[in-house]
Amino acid sequence: MRKLIALAATVAVLNGCYVSKKKDDRPWPSEIVARIVVGKTTKAEVLQLLGPPKQIIRLLESEAYMYIAPVEKNSGLVLLVLNLSRSDRQYDAVTVIINRQDIVTAVGSRFTADEASYGPPWD
Amino acid sequence: MGLIRAAILAAFLPVLGGCVSFALEGSRDNLPDAILKVHKLQAGKSTLREALERLGPPDVLLRVRDFDRLYYVAWDSLSFKFSISAPIPFPGRSMSTDAFILGIGSEEFRLARLEFDRQGILRYVQTGDFVSTTHGEYFAIDNRIVETFLEDRARALGMAAQDDDDDDLDEKK
Numbered sequence: 001m002r003k004l005i006a007l008a009a010t011v012a013v014l015n016g017c018y019v020s021k022k023k024d025d026r027p028w029p030s031e032i033v034a035r036i037v038v039g040k041t042t043k044a045e046v047l048q049l050l051g052p053p054k055q056i057i058r059l060l061e062s063e064a065y066m067y068i069a070p071v072e073k074n075s076g077l078v079l080l081v082l083n084l085s086r087s088d089r090q091y092d093a094v095t096v097i098i099n100r101q102d103i104v105t106a107v108g109s110r111f112t113a114d115e116a117s118y119g120p121p122w123d
Numbered sequence: 124m125g126l127i128r129a130a131i132l133a134a135f136l137p138v139l140g141g142c143v144s145f146a147l148e149g150s151r152d153n154l155p156d157a158i159l160k161v162h163k164l165q166a167g168k169s170t171l172r173e174a175l176e177r178l179g180p181p182d183v184l185l186r187v188r189d190f191d192r193l194y195y196v197a198w199d200s201l202s203f204k205f206s207i208s209a210p211i212p213f214p215g216r217s218m219s220t221d222a223f224i225l226g227i228g229s230e231e232f233r234l235a236r237l238e239f240d241r242q243g244i245l246r247y248v249q250t251g252d253f254v255s256t257t258h259g260e261y262f263a264i265d266n267r268i269v270e271t272f273l274e275d276r277a278r279a280l281g282m283a284a285q286d287d288d289d290d291d292l293d294e295k296k
Binding site: 058061109 | 143147148149151152172174176180189201279
């Protein structure tokens with residue numbers, strides 16, 4: 001009987017809980033990004049390796065190709081008048097700087113999308 | 124008597140569920156790792172290439188006059204809100220009004236701004252923290268950097284569409 005009550009209570013509490021995950025674009029494996037060599041790789045090769053960028057920024061003497069793939073994890077618990085919620089957004093991103101001769105002059109990458117997590121609001 | 128009160132309260136809770144709420148919300152956007160590494164760069168010496176290799180890709184990147192400007196941003200917050208929402212009967216429309224009776228929370232907003240010249244040499248570095256705590260303490264280290272960031276972010280978001288036009292104007296000159 002106690003088990004049944006505990007189960008009923010758990011079901012009642014979990015009735016208003018949710019988890020969701022939003023993922024943009026496709027992530028680029030770090031091995032692919034490692035194939036971009038400063039002073040050697042060309043714009044065409046970058047496009048071949050990573051595909052079209054999300055954003056192209058024209059800089060003073062170069063262009064920046066911005067690749068961004070965010071992952072957002074949301075979780076929450078709705079208990080009648082008490083709502084607990086948390087959202088965590090982390091990114092996989094690559095920025096490639098290409099000069100006027102179409103050669104890569106700088107590259108930076110970050111792969112932290114996997115660190116997005118579910119949890120209580122205070123986490 | 125106590126039991127009756129509890130029963131009445133329990134009966135009212137589901138009814139109040141739609142109009143009275145206590146909310147505890149946590150939010151995190153990005154990690155401050157890159158911002159914590161900014162001190163490794165040296166103005167007048169470090170290059171754009173070095174910055175990208177050490178800090179990773181920036182969150183916002185744009186050209187401002189004679190500089191290429193990079194921003195690294197991280198945000199973390201926790202807030203508690205007690206709010207009341209009341210429906211307002213209006214013929215043919217559904218309307219409601221919300222009142223935040225109580226709102227407290229802590230927030231930490233960190234950013235770093237780096238500016239590189241035409242040769243790709245770092246000329247200017249600025250970092251800023253905006254922190255507010257649940258104890259009513261506020262720290263703002265040069266809030267201008269936050270205002271500039273918000274303006275720059277808005278520009279960067281609209282830049283792709285504007286850029287071609289700007290260049291056309293430059294060519295005509």
